Amino acid sequence: MSEISLYIGLLSLVLHLPVAVHGVDHYSRTDFPADFVFGSGTSAYQYEGAASEDGRSPSIWDTFAHSGHTNGANGDIACDGYHKYKDDIQLMVETNLEAFRISISWSRLIPNGRGPINQKGLHYYNNLIDELISCGIQPHVTLNHIDLPQALEDEYGGWLSRKILKDFTAYADVCFREFGDRVLYWTTVNEANIFAVGGYDQGIIAPGRCSDRTRCSWGNSSNETYIAGHNILLAHAAVVRLYRAKYQAIQKGYVGFNIYTMWFEPYTNATEDLIATQRANDFFIGWLIDPLIFGDYPETVKKNAQTRIPTFTKLESEQIKGSVDFIGVNHYTTAFVKDNPSILEADNGGFSADLAAQIIEQQGDTPQDQYPVLPSGLYGVLEYLKQVYGNQPVYIHENGQMTRRNGTLNDTPRVEYFQAYIGSLLDALRNGSNVKGYFAWTFLDGLELLDGYGTSFGFYYVDLDDKDLRRYQKLSARWYASFLKGKTRSNSITEVGKGTSVPLRYQFIQ
Template sequence: MEQIFALFTIFLAFAFSGRCSDDFSRYDFPDGFVFGAGTSAYQWEGAATEDGRKPSVWDTLCHSRNQGNGDMTCDGYHKYKEDVKLMVDTNLDAFRFSISWSRLIPSKILQEPHLRISNACKLTTGNEPYVTLYHYDHPQYLEDEYGGWLNRLMIKDFTAYADVCFREFGNHVKFWTTINEANVFSIGGYTDGLTPPGRCSIPGRNCLSGNSSTEQYIVGHNLLLAHASSSRIYKQKYKDMQGGFVGLSLYFLGLIPSTSSKDDYIATQRAKSFYTGWMLGPLIYGHYPDTMKRIVGSRLIRFHRSHTLSCGFCHKHQIQTFSVREPKFLLRHGLTKLFCICLNKYAVAPWAMEVVLEYIKQSYGNPPVYILENGLSLFSNLSLLILSESAHQFSCQCEQIGIPMKQDSQLKQKDTPRVEYLHAYIGGVLKSVRNGSDTRGYFVWSFVDLYEIFGGYEVGFGLYSVNFSDPHLKRSPKLSAHWYSDFLNGKTAFLGSQGIAELQSNLSLNSY
């Protein structure tokens, strides 16, 4: 019990430690530390039917549920030169984007590699391209033919697709991500049915098929094997010539116990095993966490001795922070073996960045980490996330705790809360680096306003706003774009009324 109280005290120390400093610059980071911003193909490109592109599972899900879509979005496919110029103006070191599998290989026959993709890779050199191979959007024909990621055939097809990308674009790309947010994709797409391809068996959800009890584990396993296979191809065929690196992207939550109770501590450890250890355990140690093996049992596929997994480097996505508590109804009914937890969201908690990076350092041998997505929507009302282990089709019910954020039309351009957010989180990264974390890069999500899977065109994560009512989809810098540009240009990052007023004055002078 003393150990639990000691750990809880450490979490509180992080929570109330404050900012790394109110006064820091990019030059306080190690040489070679990369700052950038990101997008993804479906959310940024548009041009959904041009140049032979065929539907992906993301297209299918959006059109079947009438929840908005990325058919046009901000038209990055045609406006990429304009966006690259904005990246140069913003002083980005790097640009993170993904390649659309269903555009490059719209059928079983490979099309001529697209000039726009190749040009985007070339143009962003200088703004170093960080390319993701898969961002929730495999071709619909593979889903129709054999079930996509539920079938081992997908490992072979993904490896062939990765091989094409390495061959065609590898001379301009040194940093590859195989799978985007592998843990979230498995849960969202096959447990909750909220993200592509939208499969689940939860009553009341708009899922036409699926099995929430088993499919996420099958898919997660196949994703890990696909990552390993494509990484092996790169090492064998391309690394000596191209000198690049291959990594896997995971979404991390900052998880801390709600109280100092033993139950909440155990629930937090269980959540970490299922959410983080699920993927990092096999990559670092070659097997799933013991907690998962015990709870999931035979539904969790074991790795064969011939399977060689490697992290290479890990991509960390961290946007949301939660305190964890054990649901009381589980305790009353003796159901603590279920993976079911209640998560209460913190709107902004930069100390959680330190908690997560320290956890990776201590628990997984301090692998290289790039933070590929970190950002803030000023129009979000998401307050609760429920992860459930539905082995017995047991519904996990937690109270909803609303944390509405201020709705203000002026926030879209003069987005002071986003400036404060970036300042605080980058400061947290700096503190972690000084404490020994091997974190090597930080990317803002997103570079411009995009189509978002939750919130469509209303949430606006971008440094640059997009006027979606304008036929030309005009881009305009927000206050946060000016702040980030100044920071990347070496200006000391200092917040205060005078600093904010200066930024707002610059925004008024430079608006177009």
């Protein structure tokens, strides 16, 4: 079957099943397998704060944020999780979390990127992991969440150099050795595709490189995205080889790889838009997942990128193929794809131009500062991964609703979003998807990637005007806690919210 025929078949399957569009209206935690894990998550720079304390050195995200990006905000203090993690874990217990996803700050653990371990950083992460486990919460750990030590960026260009392979593997070795007796689930790089595109093609996230000199002081969009992505894959494969050879037999853990995924729909039924939609999947998913499963990049990506994308040697291809125990998925929304071949000829052509298509996010009547509730998108992504990649184990690492960060605790749109998407997740699971867990983004309102503290994703509001950064429980936290407890036959927003009069569109029952 051709790629476009496969895609059209998948599209028909996903879009024309009413259950996939609307999700399950009535469900409970007990409808999911006992070993399915529900949790929430955060990342080091968005949560920890204490940016200059106890030996931590700057990361590329520190540098980027202090250069005026992220809406003028930075993670110097963030949620102050470095000091408040015990109290926060008690909130997780109250929310009935089964797991929590964290990332380790490389520059806190090994400040120079290589060499001596910072004992205070090691102490913090040991305490954090121990506290989670003592409270019955399973830790899932990401090694790199867009926060490479600035020292390595300055020394050799970070992910643009093959030197990163040795340093990243040595850093991973420290993490496996020090924490692997308690951590079973590891992810090498978070949103590797968006990190490479945003950091090296568009310049909108750290390290802020691109060809457009109106917003980037350095960089070359035409090839740096592909070089960074290539080195990320090689480094990931090296880390997996290390873990399998040295640790897996004893620790019994798993190492995965995380990407950002939209669900793409063709803008029209024209053949050009259908083909462009498959091309979007090739570039956003296949570019980095194909090598992990098949050993090479998709043909469409190689054709459009030509000599600007590196090639794998035969040995590298063999080493990368099969180097993943699970795929981590970050999913928030759905987009239309419109064919646009003219941008392929752009003078500074890079990833965005090679895609040769326009990505148009669906919004409808939804406020601009929120995602539309389109749960069929999550179903579609999971169905696509199942059929194209042999139904590899999948964890939903991020899924959540954005709202303005205004202190409102009655976050009804977030509850409706979670209710719909978890229902769609259950649909996918019942249809054979090998999805193993779901992590709601995020537990606390922290620093967000593009908007600083302007937008909110958290179950808990953090009052930045309070010197103690007091946490306040939102309606969504009570809803999630009630769902995870699984003892209430019927929970509407009215019931969960203790008096608020806003009705819930769906209900879950035991």
